[in-house]
Amino acid sequence: MRVILTRAGGQQAAVASMPEPGDLRADAAGPPTPPRWTWDDTNRWYPRLLSDGVRVERAHDLRLAHAILRSSDLSADTTLATAPPGPWDGLPPVSPPQPGGAAPPDAPATLFDLGQPAPSSSDPDGDGLDPVAELGAQLDAIASSAGPARLRLLVAAESAGALAAAEMQHVGLPWRTDVHDEILTEALGPRPRPGERPAKLEALVHRIREALDAPPTLNPDSHPDLLRAMEYAGVGARSLRKWELEKLDHPVVAPLLEYKSLYRLYTANGWSWLDTWARAGRFRMEYVVGGVVTGRWASTGGGALQLPHSVRRAVVADPGWQFVVADAAQLEPRVLAALARDEHMAAAGRGPDGGTSAAAGPGAAANGAGGASAGDVDMYAGIVAAGVVETRQQAKVGMLGAMYGGTTGVSAQVMPRLAKAFPQAIDLVESAARAGERGEVVTTRLGRSSPRPGSAWAATQSRAFDEDAGADDASRARSQTRAWGRFTRNFVVQGTAAEWALCWIASLRRRLWALGTVPGDAAGLAPAPFADRPHLVFFLHDEVVIHTPAALAAQVAAETRAAAAEAGRLLFGDFPVTFPVTVATVDSYADAKD
DNA sequence: TCCAGGTGCGCG
DNA sequence: AAAGCGCGCACCTGGA
Secondary structure: OEEEEEOOOOOOEEEEEOOOHHHHHHOOOOOOOOOEEEEOOHHHHHHHHHHOOOOOOEEEEHHHHHHHHHHOHHHOOOHHHHOOOOOOOOOOOOOOOOOOOOOOOOOOOOOOOOOOOOOOOOOOOOOOOOHHHHHHHHHHHHHOOOOHHHHHHHHHHHHHHHHHHHHHHHHOEEOOHHHHHHHHHHHHOOOOOOOOOOHHHHHHHHHHHHHHOOOOOOOOOOHHHHHHHHHHOOOOOOOOOHHHHHOOOOOOHHHHHHHHHHHHHHHHHOHHHHHHHEEOOEEOOEEEOOOOOOOOOEEEOOOHHHOOHHHHHHOEOOOOEEEEEEEEOOHHHHHHHHHOOOHHHHHHHOOOOOOOOHHHOOOOOOOOEOOOOOHHHOHHHHHHHOOOOOOHHHHHHHHHHHHHOOOOHHHHHHHHHHHHHOHHHHHHHHHHHHHHHOOOOOEOOOOOEOOOOOHHHHHHHHHOOOOOOOHHHHHHHHHHHHHHHHHHHHHHHHHHHHHHHHHHHHHHHHHHHHHOOOOOOOOOOOOOOOOOOOEEEEEOOOEEEEEEEHHHHHHHHHHHHHHHHHHHHHHHOOOOOOOOEEEEEEOEHHHHOO
C-alpha cells in the first residue's frame, strides 16, 4: 500500500510508501516496519523535519536513485534508462538550509495536510517532476533489471546515506573555537590585522628573501616571481612542489617549506575559516551525497573532507560525552579480495595466521580510551606473513599500485609477486583497466556504473588515426587511453568500497538509534532529536566519528564493529572476507590518530 | 572587475 | 609526469 501525502495547496508533493501487506505479516511478531519516505530530494524535506525533532528511519531519494538507475549497466534495458532525457536527469541537488539563514522560498510551512485526498499522481509545479510516476518507473526499473537485489540495496543504501548526511549537517561537528585559536596562535603568532601577514609568516618571508638575495618586492605567494628569483639564485628548482623542493640542497629550502606549510594552515583553516565555519561551537559541513563519480561523498563549504590533522585538536566532545572514532582497516584491498572472490587474499586479510587466531573475528574486544585493536588483523602484515613480499611497505605500495595502476618503482617491482599470489584479484583490476581502455563501462558490486568517456576522448582517439596524424597525436591518444584505464581500474574498487561504507553507516545509524537514551538526565548540547543519544557527526570515506554520552561509548564501539560485519555480509554474502575496524574512544578527534 | 586556467596541497 | 585513483579550496595570472 502506498500512501501519498501532499501538503495543503499541493505545490509540493511528498510520497510515503507504507509497508506492503507481506512486510506487515513478516513483522507481525515484532514492531511494524516503519514507512519509507519517498521524496524528490532528501535535503528539500528532511532538514525541516529534523528541526522539528523528527527522525526518519527509511527513505527513497528519487534524485539520487534516478542518477544510479539511469546509468547503471544492470538497468540499461529498462524503460527508465532508455527513455529520452527528462527533468530528473542532471537535477541539481537541493542545498540544505544554513542555520540562521532565511527559509528557502519553496519550504512548506507545514509538510502535510492529512485531510487532503491522496492523488494518484502529482506534478504540482508543472515542471515534469512527478514523484509518483518517477517512483513507479524506478521500482519497475529495479525489478526488471539484471540485478534487482543489488540495485535495491544500492538505492536503499544511497538514500540512507542521504538521511545520515542531513542528520550530520543538522547536529554539526563539535568545534572548540578557543582551542582552534590556540593552535593558530601557537603556529602563526597572534591573529594579524586585516591585510597583514601573521608574524611567523612575515619572519619566514624575510628569511626566504635573504636566502635568495632577493629584493623586498619578492612576493612568495607568486609562483612566477618566486621561480624567477630561485633561478637567479641558482637553486635549480623546476617547480615549487614540496617533494621537489625537498630534494634540493639550498638555504632557501627550509624556510620556504615551512612558509608553505604555515601559509596553507593560515589560508585554508585559519581565523577567517573559523569566522565562517565554526559557529556556536559546531562546524556544519555540507555533504554532497553521491557527489563523486565513484559514489563517494563530496562536500562543499569549509573543506569538510580535508580537515588537516593539525586542527583536529579543536574537535572536542561535549562535557560528559565522548567520541568513538572508527576506521575500516585497509578497506579497499579487502573489498578487492571479496569482489574477485580471491580466497588467498581474503585469508591474508584475516591476519598473519590466516584468521585462525581468536582475536581476528568480528567479536574482537572493544577497547578502552585511546586504544586500537585492528593491528592484529593488518592485511598488509598478512600478505608479508604469507610470504608474498618481504615488508609491510612493499605490500601496501604494491596493493595501492594494483588498485591505482602504478607502473613504476616499488609497486611495479612487487606486482609480479602479487599477481602470482592473488591471481583472481589482480585479474579483476587488470580487466577493469582493459575495459576502460576500450572505452567500455565498468560496474561496482551493487551496480553503479562508470561514466562513458566524453566526446573529447573519442576525438583524441580518432585524431591518432588520421592520415596526417603525428607522433604526438598518437602518444597523446595512448596516454589518454591509459589514463581512462586507470580510472576504470580504480572505479570498481573505490566505488564498491563506497558502497560498503554506505551500508556501514546505514546500519550504524539504525543501531545507534536503537541504543536509545542514557538512563538519567544526560541531555547534551546536541539538538533534538539527538540531544540525549549517540549520533554520527562525521564521515570520511572509510571512517566515522560518533558523538556519544560517555556511558554508552563501549556499546557504540561494539556497534561500529557489528555494523561493519553486517555491511560485509550485505555486499558479499558469506564469502569469508573480514572488515575489521580500528576503534578509539577519545575526548578529542586528534587523539584517535591511526 | 570578473572569470577560467594553472598550481599546489589538504584529505581518503 | 612523483607513482598510480578520487575530491575541494585558495591563491595568482592573464585575458576579456
